[in-house]
Amino acid sequence: MTKPTAAEREKFEPWNDPTARPLVEFRNVTKNFGSFTAVDDLSLSIYEREFFALLGPSGCGKTTLMRMVAGFCEPSEGEVWLAGENITHMPPYQRPVNMMFQSYALFPHMNIEQNIAFGLKQEKMAKSEIADRVGEMLTLTKMQDFAKRKPDQLSGGQKQRAALARSLAKQPKVLLLDEPLGALDRKLREETQFELMDLQERLGITFMIVTHDQEEAMTVADRIAVMEQGKLIQIASPRDIYEHPGNRYVADFVGDINFIEGIAQSTNDELIKIETADGLIVECNSAASIDKNQQVWFAARPEKLTVSRENPVVTGSNAVEGEVWDIAYLGDMSCYNIRTDAGKILKVTQLNHSRTSDAPITWEERVWVSWTNDAGMVLTS
Amino acid sequence: MNRTWSPYNKISVTLGLAFLYLPIILLIVYSFNASKLVTVWGGFSTKWYAAAFANQALMDAAWVTVRVALISATIATVFGTLAAIALVRYTKFRGRLLFSGMIYAPLVMPEVITGLSLLLLFVAAGIDRGFWTIVIAHITFTMCFVAVVVQSRLITFDTSLEEAAQDLGCTPLNTFFTITLPIIAPSIFAGWVLAFTLSLDDLVIAQFNSGPGATTLPMKIFSQVRLGVTPEINAICSVLVALVTVGLIISSLSLKRNEIKRAREAEAMRA
Numbered sequence: 015m016t017k018p019t020a021a022e023r024e025k026f027e028p029w030n031d032p033t034a035r036p037l038v039e040f041r042n043v044t045k046n047f048g049s050f051t052a053v054d055d056l057s058l059s060i061y062e063r064e065f066f067a068l069l070g071p072s073g074c075g076k077t078t079l080m081r082m083v084a085g086f087c088e089p090s091e092g093e094v095w096l097a098g099e100n101i102t103h104m105p106p107y108q109r110p111v112n113m114m115f116q117s118y119a120l121f122p123h124m125n126i127e128q129n130i131a132f133g134l135k136q137e138k139m140a141k142s143e144i145a146d147r148v149g150e151m152l153t154l155t156k157m158q159d160f161a162k163r164k165p166d167q168l169s170g171g172q173k174q175r176a177a178l179a180r181s182l183a184k185q186p187k188v189l190l191l192d193e194p195l196g197a198l199d200r201k202l203r204e205e206t207q208f209e210l211m212d213l214q215e216r217l218g219i220t221f222m223i224v225t226h227d228q229e230e231a232m233t234v235a236d237r238i239a240v241m242e243q244g245k246l247i248q249i250a251s252p253r254d255i256y257e258h259p260g261n262r263y264v265a266d267f268v269g270d271i272n273f274i275e276g277i278a279q280s281t282n283d284e285l286i287k288i289e290t291a292d293g294l295i296v297e298c299n300s301a302a303s304i305d306k307n308q309q310v311w312f313a314a315r316p317e318k319l320t321v322s323r324e325n326p327v328v329t330g331s332n333a334v335e336g337e338v339w340d341i342a343y344l345g346d347m348s349c350y351n352i353r354t355d356a357g358k359i360l361k362v363t364q365l366n367h368s369r370t371s372d373a374p375i376t377w378e379e380r381v382w383v384s385w386t387n388d389a390g391m392v393l394t395s
Numbered sequence: 396m397n398r399t400w401s402p403y404n405k406i407s408v409t410l411g412l413a414f415l416y417l418p419i420i421l422l423i424v425y426s427f428n429a430s431k432l433v434t435v436w437g438g439f440s441t442k443w444y445a446a447a448f449a450n451q452a453l454m455d456a457a458w459v460t461v462r463v464a465l466i467s468a469t470i471a472t473v474f475g476t477l478a479a480i481a482l483v484r485y486t487k488f489r490g491r492l493l494f495s496g497m498i499y500a501p502l503v504m505p506e507v508i509t510g511l512s513l514l515l516l517f518v519a520a521g522i523d524r525g526f527w528t529i530v531i532a533h534i535t536f537t538m539c540f541v542a543v544v545v546q547s548r549l550i551t552f553d554t555s556l557e558e559a560a561q562d563l564g565c566t567p568l569n570t571f572f573t574i575t576l577p578i579i580a581p582s583i584f585a586g587w588v589l590a591f592t593l594s595l596d597d598l599v600i601a602q603f604n605s606g607p608g609a610t611t612l613p614m615k616i617f618s619q620v621r622l623g624v625t626p627e628i629n630a631i632c633s634v635l636v637a638l639v640t641v642g643l644i645i646s647s648l649s650l651k652r653n654e655i656k657r658a659r660e661a662e663a664m665r666a
Contacts, residue, residue, distance in 0.1 A: 107566055116555075
């Protein structure tokens with residue numbers, strides 16, 4: 015129950031270890047609802063102690079996938095395995111996994127203590143043991159003072175804690191979290207995210223979270239699976255998802271991004287030169303194997319572009335002139351929409367380092383947007 | 396919304412209420428009439444209540460009515476609840492539309508038809524008519540009211556509560572008894588009270604299906620009225636009105652209280 019050291023944290027990559035055995039495994043799982051395919055021939059492995067996030071827009075099949083682990087939904091084809099056991103057809107009340115519901119689903123006619131004890135009673139656990147475990151869970155979630163309250167006497171945040179305590183009480187092999195923080199306000203949500211991570215590390219339980227909030231997934235998860243229309247688009251660490259998205263869908267879904275479409279001109283020395291239809295030259299470091307004359311997209315995050323009054327680049331590439339179209343002042347940073355002379359909008363964000371600026375860049379001003387060879391990536395799909 | 400009442404509104408509400416309740420008020424007022432003549436006021440008296448309660452035939456009928464109502468309401472509540480669950484939860488079985496139509500048909504079916512068809516059934520099956528045939532007939536026509544009340548509660552029931560229970564290791568059957576039933580209990584109770592009051596004041600269906608020795612209070616009153624209205628009848632009718640009113644108030648209060656509670660919960664969820 016101790017926090018892992020920085021070294022251990024660095025090493026935690028069971029998905030790259032060929033000898034590691036997955037805890038949860040989807041084997042070619044398909045789920046049809048009538049003519050609608052919610053999950054489409056999907057295979058996925060989740061490992062012990064992992065904090066795994068399923069990320070995608072609503073209707074992408076992420077909740078269906080999670081409900082298959084809980085047992086509320088049987089796959090039309092394929093198998094679900096848990097700890098080396100085929101659980102595809104096992105009823106939910108026999109599975110050693112627990113779920114925290116989006117609506118919390120606290121039993122309204124029981125107080126918090128009884129809610130937490132409910133799962134333990136089903137196991138026919140001794141009364142004294144139940145009391146101990148309930149006390150432990152209340153302490154863990156800092157809900158000691160609310161043990162005798164009914165769910166409708168609690169605030170949203172307290173309900174969330176109570177639901178968490180109830181789903182952890184049986185010490186499940188996997189804890190499933192269905193949009194667990196969706197009903198909380200922003201500040202509380204951010205706090206709770208860190209608490210969840212802390213809890214997961216201390217208990218060593220595998221957490222599987224479903225969310226449509228990419229920031230939430232990036233904050234808590236070891237690995238993120240981005241889903242679209244029942245298919246996995248990419249599984250990677252938050253950093254890789256953000257900095258090395260596999261395609262434009264992932265790049266666009268996770269964070270903001272600018273795309274510049276063009277044709278690859280030369281591809282030597284891991285430097286790719288791209289020319290757009292309106293004559294802009296982009297140079298980008300990339301290890302991707304790209305053919306000459308292939309259609310590609312240069313993709314760069316807004317914070318990796320720079321906006322300035324003078325053209326800082328001498329080589330004639332990686333810079334484009336335009337007009338300030340819109341400015342959003344967000345406090346910590348400012349967000350600029352620059353309309354290039356070719357009519358394309360580029361998003362640029364800049365940190366507001368100093369509190370006062372004599373001549374801030376303003377609307378309709380002529381500016382240059384520029385970037386380095388490392389700023390972006392080249393995507394082919 | 397307009398808070399002040401226009402003269403038009405005042406008149407229409409007064410007329411409407413008078414139309415509904417004037418006869419009943421008149422009945423209650425005359426039940427306290429000292430005179431033997433029903434339509435002539437002869438001063439205040441409660442002697443007809445005493446007379447009514449001393450009338451053995453009337454009291455026997457009342458006892459039959461209460462027994463019929465208690466038994467039929469209880470059984471109708473069980474059947475009605477089961478029907479409601481089937482209708483709300485199992486949305487995909489064959490003939491669901493037909494089934495739901497058949498559940499609701501007795502709501503709009505003329506009582507004469509319900510009564511007559513049941514009579515034909517009992518005659519065809521060779522069942523002697525009496526106390527139990529009235530009970531069966533009342534179960535038949537009150538269970539659909541229970542089904543409607545329970546169904547409306549089940550529609551708003553958060554099924555993730557049941558999923559949560561099963562997720563925590565509870566079998567589906569146990570989940571029904573430990574989670575679903577306690578939560579929908581107020582609507583089931585409201586349904587029971589409704590069935591009870593409906594059975595209490597039914598005349599037509601009971602008339603068709605009763606036999607010798609099983610006379611309900613409404614039947615007794617009706618047969619006495621044919622020989623001339625006595626103030627005694629007014630008294631016993633007033634008691635009946637009071638019972639039904641109390642029953643309906645309890646039923647709607649328990650529903651209302653739950654609605655308010657749920658609305659508050661929903662409010663808290665949003666906050």
